[in-house]
Amino acid sequence: MLDDRKLAVLRAIVEDYVSTHEPVGSKTLVDRHNLGVSPATIRNDMAVLEEQGYIAQPHTSAGRVPTDKGYRLFVDRLSTIKPLSAAERRAIETFLANAYDLDDVVSRTVRLLAQLTRQVAVVQYPSLTRSSVRHVELVPIASERLLLVVITNTGRVEQRAIETHEPVSDEAIAHLRALLNARLDGCWLTDVPDTLADLPEQVSAGERALATTVLSVLLESLVEKHEEKIIIGGAANLARADLSQSLRDVLEALEEQVVLMRLLGEVGDPSSLTVRIGTENPHESLRTTSVVATGYGAGDQAVARLGVLGPTRMDYPGTMGAVRAVARYVGQILAGS
Amino acid sequence: MLDDRKLAVLRAIVEDYVSTHEPVGSKTLVDRHNLGVSPATIRNDMAVLEEQGYIAQPHTSAGRVPTDKGYRLFVDRLSTIKPLSAAERRAIETFLANAYDLDDVVSRTVRLLAQLTRQVAVVQYPSLTRSSVRHVELVPIASERLLLVVITNTGRVEQRAIETHEPVSDEAIAHLRALLNARLDGCWLTDVPDTLADLPEQVSAGERALATTVLSVLLESLVEKHEEKIIIGGAANLARADLSQSLRDVLEALEEQVVLMRLLGEVGDPSSLTVRIGTENPHESLRTTSVVATGYGAGDQAVARLGVLGPTRMDYPGTMGAVRAVARYVGQILAGS
DNA sequence: CTTGGCACTCAGAGGAGAAGAGTGCCAGAT
DNA sequence: ATCTGGCACTCTTCTCCTCTGAGTGCCAAG
Numbered sequence: 001m002l003d004d005r006k007l008a009v010l011r012a013i014v015e016d017y018v019s020t021h022e023p024v025g026s027k028t029l030v031d032r033h034n035l036g037v038s039p040a041t042i043r044n045d046m047a048v049l050e051e052q053g054y055i056a057q058p059h060t061s062a063g064r065v066p067t068d069k070g071y072r073l074f075v076d077r078l079s080t081i082k083p084l085s086a087a088e089r090r091a092i093e094t095f096l097a098n099a100y101d102l103d104d105v106v107s108r109t110v111r112l113l114a115q116l117t118r119q120v121a122v123v124q125y126p127s128l129t130r131s132s133v134r135h136v137e138l139v140p141i142a143s144e145r146l147l148l149v150v151i152t153n154t155g156r157v158e159q160r161a162i163e164t165h166e167p168v169s170d171e172a173i174a175h176l177r178a179l180l181n182a183r184l185d186g187c188w189l190t191d192v193p194d195t196l197a198d199l200p201e202q203v204s205a206g207e208r209a210l211a212t213t214v215l216s217v218l219l220e221s222l223v224e225k226h227e228e229k230i231i232i233g234g235a236a237n238l239a240r241a242d243l244s245q246s247l248r249d250v251l252e253a254l255e256e257q258v259v260l261m262r263l264l265g266e267v268g269d270p271s272s273l274t275v276r277i278g279t280e281n282p283h284e285s286l287r288t289t290s291v292v293a294t295g296y297g298a299g300d301q302a303v304a305r306l307g308v309l310g311p312t313r314m315d316y317p318g319t320m321g322a323v324r325a326v327a328r329y330v331g332q333i334l335a336g337s
Numbered sequence: 338m339l340d341d342r343k344l345a346v347l348r349a350i351v352e353d354y355v356s357t358h359e360p361v362g363s364k365t366l367v368d369r370h371n372l373g374v375s376p377a378t379i380r381n382d383m384a385v386l387e388e389q390g391y392i393a394q395p396h397t398s399a400g401r402v403p404t405d406k407g408y409r410l411f412v413d414r415l416s417t418i419k420p421l422s423a424a425e426r427r428a429i430e431t432f433l434a435n436a437y438d439l440d441d442v443v444s445r446t447v448r449l450l451a452q453l454t455r456q457v458a459v460v461q462y463p464s465l466t467r468s469s470v471r472h473v474e475l476v477p478i479a480s481e482r483l484l485l486v487v488i489t490n491t492g493r494v495e496q497r498a499i500e501t502h503e504p505v506s507d508e509a510i511a512h513l514r515a516l517l518n519a520r521l522d523g524c525w526l527t528d529v530p531d532t533l534a535d536l537p538e539q540v541s542a543g544e545r546a547l548a549t550t551v552l553s554v555l556l557e558s559l560v561e562k563h564e565e566k567i568i569i570g571g572a573a574n575l576a577r578a579d580l581s582q583s584l585r586d587v588l589e590a591l592e593e594q595v596v597l598m599r600l601l602g603e604v605g606d607p608s609s610l611t612v613r614i615g616t617e618n619p620h621e622s623l624r625t626t627s628v629v630a631t632g633y634g635a636g637d638q639a640v641a642r643l644g645v646l647g648p649t650r651m652d653y654p655g656t657m658g659a660v661r662a663v664a665r666y667v668g669q670i671l672a673g674s
Numbered sequence: 675c676t677t678g679g680c681a682c683t684c685a686g687a688g689g690a691g692a693a694g695a696g697t698g699c700c701a702g703a704t
Numbered sequence: 705a706t707c708t709g710g711c712a713c714t715c716t717t718c719t720c721c722t723c724t725g726a727g728t729g730c731c732a733a734g
Contacts, residue, residue, distance in 0.1 A: 025727050038677055043728070061684045061727050101484075101498045135476045139488050147438075149494060151476050151484060157496045161438045235572060236592060239585035247584070248576035255573060362696050375708050380697070398696050398715040677734075683727090693718080703708075 002052070006045045008035060010054055011078040013046075014066050018313050023063030068278035068312060071290070075275050075316050082317040084325045088116065092326060096333050102126070102156050106231060109306065109330050114234025116322040119241070119310035120254065122293075124264055125229040126156065126303040126334065133184040133192065138177040138214070143167050148217060152189065160221040164213060172207045176214060179203070189222055230260045241311045249285035254309075259283050264293050264305040273320050278312045288312055292319050296327035298335040306330070339389070343382045345372060347391055348415040350383075351403050355650050360400030405615035405649065408627070412612050412653050419654040421662045425453065429666050436670065439463070439493050443568060446643065446667050451571025453659040456578070456647035457591065459630075461601055462566040463493060463640040463671065470521040470529065475514040475551070480504050485554060489526065497558040501550055509544045513551060516540070526559055567597045578648045586622035591646075596620050601630050601642040610657050615649045625649055629656050633664040635672040643667070 002010075012033045016024040026039040026046060035042065046064055049055045054070035057063070066074065084092075095112055099105040106123055113121030131152035139147045146162040179202070187195050196215055203211045232254055238247060253259045262282045265274050276282075276291045290312045295302025307323055339347075349370045353361040363376040363383060372379065383401055386392045391407035394400070403411065421429070432449055436442040443460055450458035468489035476484045483499040516539070524532050533552055540548045569591055575584060590596045599619045602611050613619075613628045627649045632639025644660055 023727090027727080039727095040677055040679095041675085044676085047729080057728085059683090059685065061682090061725090063727065101496060103496075134484075135474065137472065137474050137486070137488070139472045147471075147488060147494075149474070149486065149488065151474070151486065157484075157486060157494060159438055159440075159494045233592065236585050236588035239583070239588055246576070248573050251573035251576055255570065360696090364696075376696095377698095377708055377710095378706085381707085384698080394697085396715060398694090398713090400696065675734105677732100679731090679733105680729105682729085685724105685726095687724080688722090690721085691719090693716105695714105695716090697712105697714080699712095700710090701708100702710105704706085 002048075005035070005037070006049060007073075007078060008033075009042060009045045010049055010066070010070060011074060013049075013055060013064055014071065014074045014078070017065055018315055021313065023058055023065050025063035028063070066313075068280065071277045071312055071316070072280075075277070079317045081273070081324060082321040084116075084321055088322075089325065092116075092329050096329050099333065105330065105333055107233075109326060110231055110233035113306065113308055113322065113326050114237060116326065117308045117310070117319050118234075119237050119308045119314065119319070120235055121233045121306070121308050122254075122260055122264060123231055123233075123306040124261075124304040125231075126297070131156065131189050133187050133189065136177065136180045136184055136218075138173050138180070140168070140170065140173060146173065146214070148214060148221070150218070150222065158221055160217055162214060162217050164210060166209070168210055172210055176203070176207065176211060180214075180218075192222060193219055230257060230264070232260070237310075246285075250289065253283055253285050263291050263309065264307055273324060274307075275316065275320070290314055290316075292316070292323050294323055294327045296330050296334075298331060303334075339386075342372065342374070343386060344410075344415060345370075346379060346382045347386055347403070347407060348411060350386075350392060350401055351407065351411045351415070354402055355652055358650065360395055360402050362400035365400070403650075405617065408614045408649060408653070409617075412614070412657075416654045418610070418661060419658040421453075421658055425659075426662065429453075429663060433666050433670050442667065442670055444570075446663060447568055447570035450643065450645055450659065450663050451574060453663065454645045454647070454656050455571075456574050456645045456651065456656065457572055458570045458643070458645050459591075459597060459601060460568055460570075460643040461598075461641040462568075463634070468493065468526050468640075470524045470526065473514065473517045473521055473555075475510050475517070477505070477507065477510060483510065483551070485551060485558070487555070487559065495558055497554055499551060499554050501547060503546065505547055509547055513540070513544065513548060517551075517555075529559060530556055567594060567601070569597070574647075583622075587626065590620055590622050600628050600646065601644055610661060611644075612653065612657070627651055627653075629653070629660050631660055631664045633668050633671075635668060640671075 009029070012029055012035070013024050016029065016032060026042040029035070029042055030037070030039050046055065049070070050057070050064065053067055054073060055064040056067050058065060092112060096105065096108055099108050106125060110121045110123045113123070133150060133152060135151040137149040137151070139149070144164045144167060146164060146168070148160045148162055150158045152158075179199075183195055183199075184192065196218070199215050200208050200212050235251065235254065238250060263276075263286070265276070273292060273294045276293075278290060279287055281287070281289065281291060286309075288311060289309055291307055291309050293305050293307025295305050297303035306327060308319060310319065346366070349366055349372070350361050353366065353369060363379040366372070366379055367374070367376050383392065386407075387394070387401065390404055391410060392401040393404050395402060429449060433442065433445055436445050439462075443462060447458045447460045450460070470487060470489060472488040474486040474488070476486070481501045481504060483501060483505070485497045485499055487495045489495075516536070520532055520536075521529065533555070536552050537545050537549050572588065572591065575587060600613075600623070602613070610629060610631045613630075615627060616624055618624070618626065618628060623646075625648060626646055628644055628646050630642050630644025632642050634640040643664060645656060647656065
């Protein structure tokens with residue numbers, strides 16, 4: 001029901017609107033893109049596109065603006081992801097290659113994405129589910145307080161304080177530490193609960209309370225909390241975007257971890273990009289923003305997600321190219337470390 | 338040269354302007370505060386205050402607005418820090434008491450400050466200079482890659498990846514780890530360089546390269562980098578503030594660690610509050626913002642700083658009260674852990 | 675199906691005028 | 705010597721008006 005020319009018109013409208021930020025009319029359209037027809041013809045096409053909900057008029061005597069549905073069609077069928085320039089690729093590579101630990105990789109990634117896309121970048125810390133335990137450390141820091149540190153093979157370090165509610169001897173701690181390391185070395189994090197299920201029964205009665213406490217903290221910190229850590233960058237780019245929505249609402253939404261989690265979406269196939277446009281977003285105050293996200297990971301299996309958030313009127317091909325490229329390089333870095 | 342009534346007028350102007358966000362005229366001033374004189378008298382006082390640079394007029398037929406100099410006088414001589422309500426104190430206490438590790442303390446603190454003051458909160462991670470080494474861990478994560486983890490008595494965990502550029506045996510690692518722990522246990526971080534200066538000479542030739550590499554990374558990560566970590570929260574509050582400056586500039590400044598460091602100022606006496614008003618700030622694009630900061634720490638010695646940033650037209654007594662109170666409670670929490 | 679012509683609509687710019695808040699100054703009162 | 709009421713004056717801001725121009729929809733002809 002939409003012939004080729006109408007699609008070309010829609011594409012032209014999206015591209016023009018994205019670059020000028022102004023409603024685009026039939027005349028400017030034929031001037032800028034050489035469609036071989038007259039403005040009147042374009043007007044007819046526009047009328048159809050509007051009727052079908054792909055474009056809209058801010059007011060009667062203005063040009064057209066793409067709707068969310070219009071952007072959706074554009075992204076799905078009218079555009080191709082734009083590869084980065086060689087210079088950009090090199091810049092990404094060297095910038096990420098210089099990172100010296102996981103924190104640094106993540107913080108560099110978020111800055112990189114923000115700069116490349118000139119939008120707000122969001123990066124989730126790698127999930128622990130695909131990691132295995134490298135080492136467990138148990139350190140007394142006060143008479144009734146321990147610090148539990150778990151180091152994984154992906155270079156991530158989880159720490160957690162433990163209140164024992166009773167004094168604990170150094171021997172008990174050393175014993176438990178040895179036991180934990182013997183049991184867990186190389187163990188997949190997802191297998192930790194099973195592996196340690198019978199731990200309290202394996203220790204002497206005097207150490208049982210301690211073992212139980214440590215175990216519960218360990219399970220809790222590894223299994224529940226770790227997927228929630230997300231960092232954002234480039235918030236200043238929001239101010240440029242000049243969203244119709246109150247900037248404050250968007251900033252507020254961005255400060256809530258839960259919202260961010262849902263924004264990035266489910267961890268899935270890292271080779272596919274998720275694009276959420278305007279009202280497709282799961283949060284009310286992000287009605288005029290779009291999210292481009294993808295998974296990333298050491299191998300072909302995603303361990304977390306990253307993406308950018310910007311006004312619906314963003315340069316989708318370019319943004320998608322940048323997100324995809326950064327995700328790939330981060331994957332390489334993680335695999336290499 | 339400024340008599341009591343003129344000071345009272347200045348105080349009233351500041352208070353009114355802060356609460357209404359509108360230039361305040363002589364008539365509204367006598368209406369709202371019961372100074373026992375007529376508007377005309379106030380006008381004379383205002384003329385003097387303006388001549389001396391404490392207040393200014395946005396335009397000829399408008400009321401007066403305090404200048405930075407006016408706020409400075411207000412803060413220094415005309416106001417007292419406002420204590421928090423009992424309810425607020427309880428809220429702070431319970432909110433912070435539930436934190437389970439250092440990361441959590443800091444992130445709760447920043448959220449608390451932002452919420453309490455409805456402004457942007459900035460918290461620096463506790464410096465390591467007052468801490469001592471609790472434990473050093475050295476873990477192989479690849480054939481030529483180690484992870485160095487240092488745990489301090491303040492509950493902070495520093496991690497750093499090390500490239501050895503040559504395969505290292507497990508025995509060498511175990512040996513070095515034992516050596517490091519024996520040497521460093523309980524050692525003040527500031528003393529680490531001295532304590533370890535002769536480390537390379539203490540190991541066999543085969544391990545010397547490794548020891549040197551590890552040592553350099555250890556010193557670097559402990560001595561140089563650790564003071565720079567700062568987190569911010571409540572950026573959404575900036576949008577409400579409606580600064581005359583472009584919001585974007587401020588957001589950009591806030592994303593730069595270096596700027597933030599200089600904003601918070603030198604770590605000094607934790608019992609004193611630093612207030613930087615408008616152009617007193619060390620950064621160009623923060624000309625219309627003020628910073629209220631203070632040190633905090635486990636004992637009477639500050640280990641880091643925290644504060645808030647808001648428009649120059651902020652409620653100084655209330656903000657100062659909140660910052661002081663939060664700093665105290667955080668100190669208590671850190672001391673208790 | 676496309677095209678040129680034409681009347682129509684409406685947002686936004688620009689200007690004039692009125693309203694109102696606030697000032698500075700002066701002469702008289704305290 | 706200081707305070708006060710009165711008054712003229714200065715600006716900003718709000719409203720109302722008109723005008724302009726971009727852009728549209730529709731129609732009849734190619």
